[in-house]
Amino acid sequence: MRKRKYLSVLLAMVLALTMMLPVTAAPRVKRITITGKKTVYVGDIIELDSHVFPGYIEISDYNIQWRSSNTKVAKVLRHRDEDTKIKGIKPGKAKITVKIRGTKIKATYKITVKKAKKSKSAVTKAKKTIKKYKNNAKSVRADIKKTKLSATATGRRNQYYAFERKINNIENKLSRMDDKWEMKYEMGNTSYKSYRTIEREVEKVEYYLETVEDYLNQKFSYEFDD
Numbered sequence: 001m002r003k004r005k006y007l008s009v010l011l012a013m014v015l016a017l018t019m020m021l022p023v024t025a026a027p028r029v030k031r032i033t034i035t036g037k038k039t040v041y042v043g044d045i046i047e048l049d050s051h052v053f054p055g056y057i058e059i060s061d062y063n064i065q066w067r068s069s070n071t072k073v074a075k076v077l078r079h080r081d082e083d084t085k086i087k088g089i090k091p092g093k094a095k096i097t098v099k100i101r102g103t104k105i106k107a108t109y110k111i112t113v114k115k116a117k118k119s120k121s122a123v124t125k126a127k128k129t130i131k132k133y134k135n136n137a138k139s140v141r142a143d144i145k146k147t148k149l150s151a152t153a154t155g156r157r158n159q160y161y162a163f164e165r166k167i168n169n170i171e172n173k174l175s176r177m178d179d180k181w182e183m184k185y186e187m188g189n190t191s192y193k194s195y196r197t198i199e200r201e202v203e204k205v206e207y208y209l210e211t212v213e214d215y216l217n218q219k220f221s222y223e224f225d226d
Contacts, residue, residue, distance in 0.1 A: 096109045
């Protein structure tokens with residue numbers, strides 16, 4: 001009996017102490033922001049990301065809502081998610097808004113949609129340059145084919161590395177071309193379509209260069225030794 005009375009008193013004391021402790025409120029989102037490109041070309045798609053603060057708070061994708069102020073200019077392709085895709089419809093400006101459902105917390109982001117015509121001449125010029133690199137690669141292959149191997153190991157080694165330098169030179173030019181167009185796209189100075197066109201053309205020549213290098217290795221295989 002005394003034990004029960006003692007336990008009852010103890011439980012009452014614990015309950016009283018618990019009630020005296022300060023109540024800690026659940027963490028709440030203070031703000032939300034948007035990051036991503038601010039320019040999109042007609043027909044192209046860009047991605048925007050949302051970020052809530054404090055960053056340790058998790059919000060379900062369903063409760064993050066996106067909308068466009070002008071769907072005739074910029075269209076939201078994914079309305080509920082932490083990120084979204086925006087498609088350029090026609091030249092103009094639009095505000096993209098992200099909001100946390102059930103709250104007043106939101107952010108806006110200004111998007112400019114541009115015509116893609118301005119990059120056409122640049123694409124044509126770049127394709128001509130890439131074609132020139134392809135022709136250079138063909139010339140290297142032709143030179144490898146008609147080259148008579150030197151009578152000495154040193155001479156053959158010099159021949160091999162001379163061709164290797166020519167191949168590397170073309171590869172470096174292609175790499176710089178690819179990097180240049182990737183930067184143009186990242187800075188919003190060309191469309192994704194134009195960037196991918198150049199990237200594909202570069203990849204074709206890079207693949208051809210691999211075959212030239214394979215041919216070089218086959219011709220000089222085991223030829224460095226006397």
